[in-house]
Amino acid sequence: xxxxxxDVSKTYLGGDAPVVALAGVSLSVEAGSFLAxxxxxxxxxxxxxxTAGTLLAPDRGDLILTGEHPYRLNSDARAxxxxxxxxxxxxxxxxxxxxxxxxxVLAPNLALQHTQAAVAADVARxxxxxxxxxxxxxxxxxxxxxxxxxxxxxxxxxxxxLLNQPKLLLxxxxxxxxxxxxxxxxxxxxxNFVKQGGSVLLVTHDDRAAASADQTLWMNQGQLSPRETVxx
Amino acid sequence: MNLTHLILRxxxxxxxxxxxxxxAVAVASLSIVGADLLVRRDAEVTRRIMAEKQAETxxxxxxxxxxxxxxxADLEDAIRKQMKGLGFNVLILPAEQDAAELHLHxxxxxxxxxxxxxRLADSKIMTINHLLPTVLQRxxxxxxxLDIILYGARGEVPLMHRDMKKPVLDVVRPGQMVVGYSIHxxxxxxxxxxxxxxxREFTVSQLHPERxxxxxxxxxxxxxxxxEILGLQNLVHAILALECECAGDRIAQIREEISxxxxxxxxxxxxxxxxxxxxxRSKAKQVAEASLASEQQASEQALARELTSRxxxxxxxxxxxxxxxxxxxxxxxxxxxxLAYVNVRHRREEIGILRALGLRTRQVLVVFxxxxxLSGMLGGIIGVVTGMVLGEFAGPLFDQxxxxxxxGVTGSILASPEFWVTLLATPVLAVMLATLxxxxxxxxxxxxxxxxxxxxx
Numbered sequence: 001x002x003x004x005x006x007d008v009s010k011t012y013l014g015g016d017a018p019v020v021a022l023a024g025v026s027l028s029v030e031a032g033s034f035l036a037x038x039x040x041x042x043x044x045x046x047x048x049x050x051t052a053g054t055l056l057a058p059d060r061g062d063l064i065l066t067g068e069h070p071y072r073l074n075s076d077a078r079a080x081x082x083x084x085x086x087x088x089x090x091x092x093x094x095x096x097x098x099x100x101x102x103x104x105v106l107a108p109n110l111a112l113q114h115t116q117a118a119v120a121a122d123v124a125r126x127x128x129x130x131x132x133x134x135x136x137x138x139x140x141x142x143x144x145x146x147x148x149x150x151x152x153x154x155x156x157x158x159x160x161x162l163l164n165q166p167k168l169l170l171x172x173x174x175x176x177x178x179x180x181x182x183x184x185x186x187x188x189x190x191x192n193f194v195k196q197g198g199s200v201l202l203v204t205h206d207d208r209a210a211a212s213a214d215q216t217l218w219m220n221q222g223q224l225s226p227r228e229t230v231x232x
Numbered sequence: 233m234n235l236t237h238l239i240l241r242x243x244x245x246x247x248x249x250x251x252x253x254x255x256a257v258a259v260a261s262l263s264i265v266g267a268d269l270l271v272r273r274d275a276e277v278t279r280r281i282m283a284e285k286q287a288e289t290x291x292x293x294x295x296x297x298x299x300x301x302x303x304x305a306d307l308e309d310a311i312r313k314q315m316k317g318l319g320f321n322v323l324i325l326p327a328e329q330d331a332a333e334l335h336l337h338x339x340x341x342x343x344x345x346x347x348x349x350x351r352l353a354d355s356k357i358m359t360i361n362h363l364l365p366t367v368l369q370r371x372x373x374x375x376x377x378l379d380i381i382l383y384g385a386r387g388e389v390p391l392m393h394r395d396m397k398k399p400v401l402d403v404v405r406p407g408q409m410v411v412g413y414s415i416h417x418x419x420x421x422x423x424x425x426x427x428x429x430x431x432r433e434f435t436v437s438q439l440h441p442e443r444x445x446x447x448x449x450x451x452x453x454x455x456x457x458x459x460e461i462l463g464l465q466n467l468v469h470a471i472l473a474l475e476c477e478c479a480g481d482r483i484a485q486i487r488e489e490i491s492x493x494x495x496x497x498x499x500x501x502x503x504x505x506x507x508x509x510x511x512x513r514s515k516a517k518q519v520a521e522a523s524l525a526s527e528q529q530a531s532e533q534a535l536a537r538e539l540t541s542r543x544x545x546x547x548x549x550x551x552x553x554x555x556x557x558x559x560x561x562x563x564x565x566x567x568x569x570x571l572a573y574v575n576v577r578h579r580r581e582e583i584g585i586l587r588a589l590g591l592r593t594r595q596v597l598v599v600f601x602x603x604x605x606l607s608g609m610l611g612g613i614i615g616v617v618t619g620m621v622l623g624e625f626a627g628p629l630f631d632q633x634x635x636x637x638x639x640g641v642t643g644s645i646l647a648s649p650e651f652w653v654t655l656l657a658t659p660v661l662a663v664m665l666a667t668l669x670x671x672x673x674x675x676x677x678x679x680x681x682x683x684x685x686x687x688x689x
Contacts, residue, residue: 002387045689055588056683076592083590088685094585098245099238111590113234121233160589172686 001064001200002168003029003052009049010222021047022058023222029168029201034194036202036213044222045203046172050107051161052201054082066167069104083111087161089186091173093153095145102128102141106161111163126164128218131159135189151191158189169193171202175209187212235595247576253571253607253666254614255340258565261615262622262663267553268654269623272645273551278542278640289531296527300520322486324348324471338381338446339370340469346459348494349471355493361485362388362474367458369469373451375428376419380412381450408437410452416440416674428652429453430461437520517619524689572604576680583677584685593678600674604666612662617654 010022021044029035049055051063054070055059063071070081087108094103100174103126109124118145119127132138135155154174161169171190175183183206192199193214202213210216218225243250325331349365366385372421387403404410409429411421418441421427425436434453442448443516459465473490487499577581624642645651 037301039371050683051589055347055686076594079587079590079592081590082588086590087586088588090585094485094581094686096238096582096585096590103233103237103241107586109233109593110235110238111592113595120247124233214586 001098002031002033002060002066003201004026005048006062006064006066008051008058010044010051010056010058018031020044020222020224022051022061024061024204025222025224026061027052027224029199031079031167031199032036032194032197033215034190034202034213035058036201036204036210036216037219038204038210038216039060039219039225041205043221044215047169048224049201049203049212049217053088054078072163079111080115083108083164083195084115085167087164089154089157089161089169089171089174091176092179093145093150093154093157095153097145100142100144101148104145104156105163107161108160119164127178128159128163130171131162132156135185149182150177151179151185154178154182154186155189156195158186167199169198169200171200171204173204173206174202174207175204180208183209212222234597234600236668238599240478242579242599242634243603243606246578248573249571249578250603250607251529253568253604254611256567256571256663257608257611257666258618259616259663260561261612261658262562262619263557263560263615264661265619265654267557268651269642269645270549271546271553271617272548272648273641274542274649276641276644278539278546279543281538285535289535291546293524293527293531296524300524303520307311322473322490322499322501324352324473324490324494324499325469327498329469331498331500334368337370338368338449340368341462344352344468344471344494344497345368346466346468348497349468352490352493357489357493359489360473362386364454364472364474365468365470366472367455367462367464367469369462371430371462373429375430376415376420378414378415379449381446381453382458382461383450384455384462385452386455390671404437404452404454406454406457407434407452409434409608410438410440411436411441412448412450414442414448415451416494425481432457450621467555501611504569527575546663567666568666569609569672570670571675572600572670575603576600576673578678579677580680583680583681587680587682588686596678596680597674600677601667601670603662604670604674608663608666609659610668612659615662616658619658620655637654 005025005027007029009020010027012019012021023044024162025044027041027048029091037048049057050095051058052065054063054065062149063118065081070078070079076084088229093221099107106124106126109119109121109128112118129138129141132141135158135168137155137159140148140152140156144196144217148156154177158174169190174186185207189201194200194214200213202209204210294684323334324339326342326344329340331455334340344363344367349363352360353363365386368383369382370379371382372378373380385404408425410418415421416436419427421436421439423439427434427436429451442446453461453467459467473486483499485499490499491497586599621643
């Protein structure tokens with residue numbers, strides 16, 4: 001079991017009324033699996049993704065990732081844990097605007113510096129160039145994100161997410177801003193990652209994106225629905 | 233790819249923000265260097281002015297000293313020439329004679345042998361030109377009912393070893409009488425007039441003009457007749473030694489010589505030109521010294537006024553620096569802090585994704601504080617250089633002193649190790665200022681919750 005959420009709850013306070021984002025969610029993601037979670041806006045999908053990504057501590061419940069309890073680690077140890085085991089892809093790409101494509105891809109390597117998982121700079125660079133080549137961005141390595149198309153930006157973000165060879169890739173509407181052709185490139189890349197032994201947790205509105213997953217769960221009002229689709 | 237690369241790339245991406253931070257730090261550094269330079273300029277210019285004025289004063293005083301010395305020498309020389317040829321007049325009296333009697337009553341009572349004058353004349357004494365044995369007593373002139381001073385004079389005793397000098401006084405011959413001014417005025421005497429004096433007949437041979445002294449109530453007659461009248465045969469009251477010569481005005485030498493020849497006598501100086509000469513010389517010296525002292529006092533006052541003026545200027549500059557420097561530092565710190573805060577606000581998404589990618593708190597701090605350190609270093613160096621340049625060219629604007637004195641002042645200040653401490657410490661202070669001012673913003677960035685940013689989607 002790569003990821004296991006056990007009765008995880010999260011409630012946002014501070015507004016007019018408390019908002020229950022996660023209400024006793026339990027979830028398991030096996031190594032080498034591709035799981036999609038669908039649901040309406042505000043149902044708690046992103047909260048679930050951030051919680052699984054060790055970025056948002058739950059109010060209640062337990063989370064185990066690669067056999068460890070990341071929320072029992074301090075902030076910096078959890079950050080190092082995140083850098084080593086997780087990769088993120090977002091709808092808005094979140095590339096650093098002043099870094100070149102190559103430097104954006106190399107950014108996760110910064111997080112590993114001075115840790116046990118540190119990778120030599122030249123090794124990281126070689127891997128980054130290899131990823132850029134795989135994603136058709138070799139000739140864009142020196143460009144800044146502003147000069148890239150949406151599809152190229154998302155491919156760059158995907159390359160960045162894969163640099164540290166994570167065990168789990170967390171994708172939040174990765175095809176939301178892409179045309180079908182680029183969306184297919186991204187989904188294909190996710191499937192390839194799974195084929196190579198990685199796991200993907202995808203939250204999306206997109207039917208086609210969800211169809212790329214091995215399994216789709218429905219989410220509503222902070223709870224996972226029993227409706228479950230298992231793709232062949 | 234490392235954090236330094238990340239910092240430099242961000243700086244080149246947001247040049248204006250970084251430039252404004254550098255500018256704020258540069259202004260602060262410039263102010264530190266400028267204030268220190270201004271205060272040191274004041275001190276250096278003051279030192280130069282005071283040195284120049286001191287030199288001018290010393291030159292003026294030296295010149296004055298020369299003038300005074302020359303004037304004093306001229307005066308002394310003139311007096312010496314005037315006094316040359318005039319000798320001392322000394323009165324040789326019996327040792328037991330109280331000089332106060334002469335001064336108070338114009339007469340003497342103690343006597344000594346008349347031949348003392350001859351003994352002195354025969355002694356080859358070289359310091360005396362004329363010897364006049366005399367009797368001198370205050371008596372009543374019964375025929376005229378007047379109190380007078382009777383002066384019996386013999387004219388002169390020849391000095392045997394020397395050529396006879398011209399007598400310094402007219403000889404009063406036996407039977408003749410020389411009458412003082414008050415007496416002949418009162419009695420209406422005329423030259424050639426016979427007159428009875430103590431039962432003896434005399435002829436008035438000479439009438440003295442008014443002298444304003446005891447001479448005006450004195451009657452001079454022949455020594456022998458005077459001795460007879462007073463019952464002092466072969467005795468005299470005093471020997472008047474006139475025109476005594478002695479190099480260096482040393483009366484003591486005359487006294488020593490006379491006392492060796494005439495034991496039991498005393499010598500007092502009378503109507504001494506030597507004293508007048510010494511007094512004149514002393515007076516000339518006093519005038520010269522007073523003039524010099526006046527010159528020195530005026531110079532010292534001028535120096536003190538200049539120093540006061542410069543001190544006032546220095547104090548006003550120091551007060552300005554004490555007021556403006558903290559204000560500028562606070563404003564610069566606020567500007568750097570605000571720019572850092574705005575920078576953090578602009579980079580929320582970037583911070584969020586870097587945190588999501590696994591950057592640790594310390595790494596985020598380094599990203600922001602590293603930028604602050606760079607802005608501090610650059611601003612510090614720019615501020616120091618600008619402060620030096622402005623100090624050299626704008627310094628005279630704060631000081632109306634003539635530019636010749638101010639030329640090369642900055643160079644002189646640069647030779648001071650204390651100023652180098654300021655120059656070297658300022659970039660360090662600038663880095664501290666930028667770092668501390670950015671600390672809050674950097675801490676905000678480091679503590680930023682990535683989830684909050686990412687949920688913004």
